[in-house]
Structure formats: structure tokens, C-alpha cells
Amino acid sequence: MLNRLGFVGLILLLAGSFAVTTASAADRERVTQFDVHVGDAFMLSIGTPAVDIAEAPNGDTIELIFTGQIDVKGHEAEGSGGFRHLDKKGNPVDFGTFTAKRLMSFVDYGPAAGGPPTFHRGRAQIKVRAVGQMGSFNAIMFVDCKFGPAPPPPPEFEEGTFFRIEGGLDFHENANEVNIFNLFVAVTDKERH
Numbered sequence: 001m002l003n004r005l006g007f008v009g010l011i012l013l014l015a016g017s018f019a020v021t022t023a024s025a026a027d028r029e030r031v032t033q034f035d036v037h038v039g040d041a042f043m044l045s046i047g048t049p050a051v052d053i054a055e056a057p058n059g060d061t062i063e064l065i066f067t068g069q070i071d072v073k074g075h076e077a078e079g080s081g082g083f084r085h086l087d088k089k090g091n092p093v094d095f096g097t098f099t100a101k102r103l104m105s106f107v108d109y110g111p112a113a114g115g116p117p118t119f120h121r122g123r124a125q126i127k128v129r130a131v132g133q134m135g136s137f138n139a140i141m142f143v144d145c146k147f148g149p150a151p152p153p154p155p156e157f158e159e160g161t162f163f164r165i166e167g168g169l170d171f172h173e174n175a176n177e178v179n180i181f182n183l184f185v186a187v188t189d190k191e192r193h
Helices: 004-015 025-029 041-045
Strands: 033-038 052-055 061-071 076-086 092-111 119-132 135-145 160-165 182-187
Touching: 033 041, 033 119, 041 182, 052 160, 061 092, 061 119, 061 135, 061 160, 076 119, 092 135, 135 182
Parallel strands: none
Antiparallel strands: 033 061, 033 182, 052 061, 061 076, 076 092, 092 119, 119 135, 119 182, 135 160
């Protein structure tokens, strides 16, 4: 399993194999569209483990995977993912899929020093609609990415994906703190279309 330093090294090594256009600081400031990767095939392709796991105060956990896009200007979000809810003993409670409905907020912390200019750190809140074996529900998915060592994000910032079910559990703690990696990949209008 890769540690953070190994992950950063792998990203830098792989950066040469990606078709990445170097953007000026002014261009980076105008980026408003991002691909969002949470434990998905893209993350696996660059050598990181799949699935983020968050924990609720009662000890239940939820495993999450997601691939999607956000548009900051229009507060738009699209994409889909899957979840598996386990009780504190590891017994299955529910599982299913979810679809992004709307971007509630996004803070872009920009690319990390020395990394590909399209790999951004940030914090997104995405409204989702989930359908599980126990029924359907609305939730808010929080995706935090603090890729790279510098410049540092705010001290309270924590890498992970969290899931707050409306009227239900709030999975707001990391359950697998060592091996979680999310990523926002900046996309230009030209690349999107």
C-alpha cells in the first residue's frame, strides 16, 4: 500500500504520461469545471486504493466510490457512485447507488506545488439521491482532497469523503485515514466538449 509520500511521487512520475497543458496562474484562477474522483477506476489506475470509508458516531461505517463532474459557476454536479453501509460489527445494513444532483459548494485550493497543474486540492459539498435495498433517500456527500505537501490547506482540512443522510446518520469521521485519496481534475471548456 502506498503512503502519502509514495502517492505524491507516483503522481509526479505519472504526470509525464498525461497530456497536461501548463496553465498560467490567471488561467488556473478561471477554472470552474472539475472531474471528481473518489476511489474510482481513475484512482486505481494511478495506484491508489479504491473506496473511501467514513464512520458515524454509533460506529456504523459507509464505503463510498464516486465518479463525476462539477461546474462551480452553475452549481451543477453530475455523476454516480455506490455505497455500502455496515454496522459497527461489520454486518451489512444497506447498499446501493447514488446520483449527484447539485453542487452545494466548492472551495478550490489549487494545484499542489510540483504536481500536475490540473490536479487540484479542494472541498466539495454535493447533494445526492441514493437508492438502496432499504429504500431511497437524500444525502450530502462531502469530498475533501488535500493532495500534495505544499502549500498546505487549512489545518482543519481532512482528506476523505463523508456522507450525511438527511434525517439519518452523519458519517463524518475517517475510518481508513491512511489509504484514502480523492482528486479534483481541472477541465477546460475545450476539453469538456
